[in-house]
Amino acid sequence: ETGVTQTPRHLVMGMTNKKSLKCEQHLGHNAMYWYKQSAKKPLELMFVYNFKEQTENNSVPSRFSPECPNSSHLFLHLHTLQPEDSALYLCASSQVAGQGHYGYTFGSGTRLTVV
Amino acid sequence: ELKVEQNPLFLSMQEGKNYTIYCNYSTTSDRLYWYRQDPGKSLESLFVLLSNGAVKQEGRLMASLDTKARLSTLHITAAVHDLSATYFCAVDNNNDMRFGAGTRLTVKP
Numbered sequence: 001e002t003g004v005t006q007t008p009r010h011l012v013m014g015m016t017n018k019k020s021l022k023c024e025q026h027l028g029h030n031a032m033y034w035y036k037q038s039a040k041k042p043l044e045l046m047f048v049y050n051f052k053e054q055t056e057n058n059s060v061p062s063r064f065s066p067e068c069p070n071s072s073h074l075f076l077h078l079h080t081l082q083p084e085d086s087a088l089y090l091c092a093s094s095q096v097a098g099q100g101h102y103g104y105t106f107g108s109g110t111r112l113t114v115v
Numbered sequence: 116e117l118k119v120e121q122n123p124l125f126l127s128m129q130e131g132k133n134y135t136i137y138c139n140y141s142t143t144s145d146r147l148y149w150y151r152q153d154p155g156k157s158l159e160s161l162f163v164l165l166s167n168g169a170v171k172q173e174g175r176l177m178a179s180l181d182t183k184a185r186l187s188t189l190h191i192t193a194a195v196h197d198l199s200a201t202y203f204c205a206v207d208n209n210n211d212m213r214f215g216a217g218t219r220l221t222v223k224p
Contacts, residue, residue, distance in 0.1 A: 042119075043203070043214040090157065102165075103148050104212065106158040 003027040006091050006107035013081065014115055021076040021110045023091030031096045032074040033104065034066060038087035049074060050096060081114045088112070117142045117208040121215035128194050129223055136189040136218045138204035146207035147187045149178050151200045152217070158203065162189075194222045 004025045013019050025032060034046040048056035049068040063085075065077040074091055088111050092104035118141040128134050138147070146165055150158040162171045164180035164187060171178050175198065177190045187204055201219045205212040 042216040043205075045213070092158075103160050103163045104158075105160070106150075108157045 004107035018079040023074040025093040029093035033092045035090040119215040138187040140206045148205045150203045
């Protein structure tokens with residue numbers, strides 16, 4: 001375990017389904033992130049939460065809805081997805097202080113397939 | 116917008132050889148990170164470079180940062196098969212990171 005736990009590891013869902021991805025960090029970090037990794041594009045930042053407040057929504061379609069109930073938990077709610085949303089979704093956390101942070105700790109990811 | 120470019124994107128090398136992966140970025144930043152990703156796995160932090168001229172080494176890997184040239188290098192010395200993976204550089208941009216496309220390294224016997 002890296003200190004950042006993601007569930008489920010694999011998810012297959014239909015385009016009309018609603019599902020949620022969960023991320024939990026055990027490191028005491030104050031910032032959490034969702035990234036999308038697909039074969040065709042570099043790692044894409046989706047959402048950033050600092051101290052539970054969303055500070056960035058990187059032009060992500062509304063069919064992706066993040067939720068950060070506390071500084072240790074982060075969710076990504078999914079509904080009416082498209083096949084092109086199939087990808088590896090990575091959660092990360094970091095400790096932001098002063099002028100920046102000292103790198104991210106990533107979870108193992110959720111491999112999502114939309115059928 | 117910050118852009119991060121890595122090259123090469125694919126690298127096949129023989130065991131025992133040396134090689135360098137390059138990471139260029141487009142805006143001023145003094146924080147650069149290197150990660151490793153094995154197939155089907157998550158990203159593992161390798162190096163954090165926080166200032167101009169920073170050099171860090173771990174085993175057969177050495178990373179350096181030149182903030183004036185906006186360039187970081189990851190040098191591989193005497194490669195072994197266990198180093199086969201995808202290597203990503205990432206640049207800090209106002210407390211979020213932008214990643215390069217990754218370099219897929221294959222080390223052959």
